[in-house]
Amino acid sequence: MLPEKKVHPKQKPRLHPRNKHRERYDFKELIAANPELAPFVKKNIYDDESIDFADPRAVIMLNKALLKQYYDIDYWSIPKFYLCPPIPGRADYIHYMADLLGNNNFGKIPKGDKIRCLDIGIGANCVYPIIGIKEYGWSFTGSEIDTVAIESANKIIEMNAVLQGKIEIRLQKQPNDIFFGILYKDEFFDLSICNPPFYASYAEATAGTMRKLSNLNEEEITKPKRNFGGQNSELWCKGGEEKFVRDMIRQSKLFSTNCLWYSTLIGKQTHLRSIYEALKLAEAVEVKTIPMGQGNKSSSIVAWTFQTKEQQRAWMGERWRKESD
Numbered sequence: 001m002l003p004e005k006k007v008h009p010k011q012k013p014r015l016h017p018r019n020k021h022r023e024r025y026d027f028k029e030l031i032a033a034n035p036e037l038a039p040f041v042k043k044n045i046y047d048d049e050s051i052d053f054a055d056p057r058a059v060i061m062l063n064k065a066l067l068k069q070y071y072d073i074d075y076w077s078i079p080k081f082y083l084c085p086p087i088p089g090r091a092d093y094i095h096y097m098a099d100l101l102g103n104n105n106f107g108k109i110p111k112g113d114k115i116r117c118l119d120i121g122i123g124a125n126c127v128y129p130i131i132g133i134k135e136y137g138w139s140f141t142g143s144e145i146d147t148v149a150i151e152s153a154n155k156i157i158e159m160n161a162v163l164q165g166k167i168e169i170r171l172q173k174q175p176n177d178i179f180f181g182i183l184y185k186d187e188f189f190d191l192s193i194c195n196p197p198f199y200a201s202y203a204e205a206t207a208g209t210m211r212k213l214s215n216l217n218e219e220e221i222t223k224p225k226r227n228f229g230g231q232n233s234e235l236w237c238k239g240g241e242e243k244f245v246r247d248m249i250r251q252s253k254l255f256s257t258n259c260l261w262y263s264t265l266i267g268k269q270t271h272l273r274s275i276y277e278a279l280k281l282a283e284a285v286e287v288k289t290i291p292m293g294q295g296n297k298s299s300s301i302v303a304w305t306f307q308t309k310e311q312q313r314a315w316m317g318e319r320w321r322k323e324s325d
Contacts, residue, residue: 016092019095021066025050067127071131076125079124083124085125085127086294092294098136100261100263104312116188116190117129117141117189117193120143122143123195133166142170143170145173153169157169178251191260191262192262194263197241241267241268245275249304253284262304266299284306
């Protein structure tokens with residue numbers, strides 16, 4: 001006898017209104033986009049079609065299908081052991097940042113490749129640029145400390161005509177630097193985005209991965225799957241998310257006129273107080289906190305600028321006017 005069937009809403013109300021993934025997954029359409037997904041789609045205990053989200057192979061095939069169906073990506077692959085990101089959550093970040101730029105443009109979101117986005121830690125998956133290019137036509141510069149990740153991201157760009165000429169990836173040679181060596185003094189970005197390392201140590205990252213797998217399997221997992229959670233540099237750094245973001249804020253002040261809006265994803269809400277303190281010390285002129293949610297998971301985007309309202313209007317007039325005309 002099957003458990004009582006869950007009644008699912010037609011849409012996922014916590015996702016951004018423009019997010020293409022608000023509807024429940026249509027696995028027939030997704031399999032048509034990526035036939036390799038078919039073996040991983042099964043009926044769950046509620047008699048609904050789904051995949052095993054604890055199986056990294058299934059998640060990779062789902063991502064390939066989503067990127068093909070919604071973003072015209074013909075080739076997408078990541079090396080073994082590298083982070084496989086949730087596409088709906090990544091799309092939310094891009095859409096909320098588009099809204100933030102729109103607020104500087106009388107409510108009209110600026111589009112086109114003259115809108116430049118800096119992706120701190122682009123990763124092997126290249127997902128943020130894929131979404132930003134498809135949805136808004138922006139151009140991207142990505143930074144990365146991992147040469148294998150850079151090789152993977154560059155191959156994704158090379159194999160997809162829709163991405164060619166729109167993404168540049170720069171190697172960060174100094175792991176403790178975030179903007180030095182990446183953001184040049186004479187160049188300008190309209191926004192920067194970042195999904196910072198969450199954990200403070202390898203042990204903490206391993207424990208977090210096991211908790212995630214246990215929740216997905218509804219049973220305790222005692223051995224982590226190394227190909228599920230990502231590389232060390234993607235998951236943890238000394239001091240974790242809180243220190244990484246505080247360092248980012250401190251360094252961003254030295255490039256205060258080079259970027260209109262700096263931003264980062266914050267996974268742990270208890271870090272916000274410390275982050276606000278760092279922003280105050282850095283003398284950020286304006287700070288925005290944007291709540292996000294997917295399923296039972298909640299996170300935030302924290303965005304800050306060193307530009308006054310008058311300077312923001314001047315930036316819009318000088319850089320975006322042609323985009324709006």
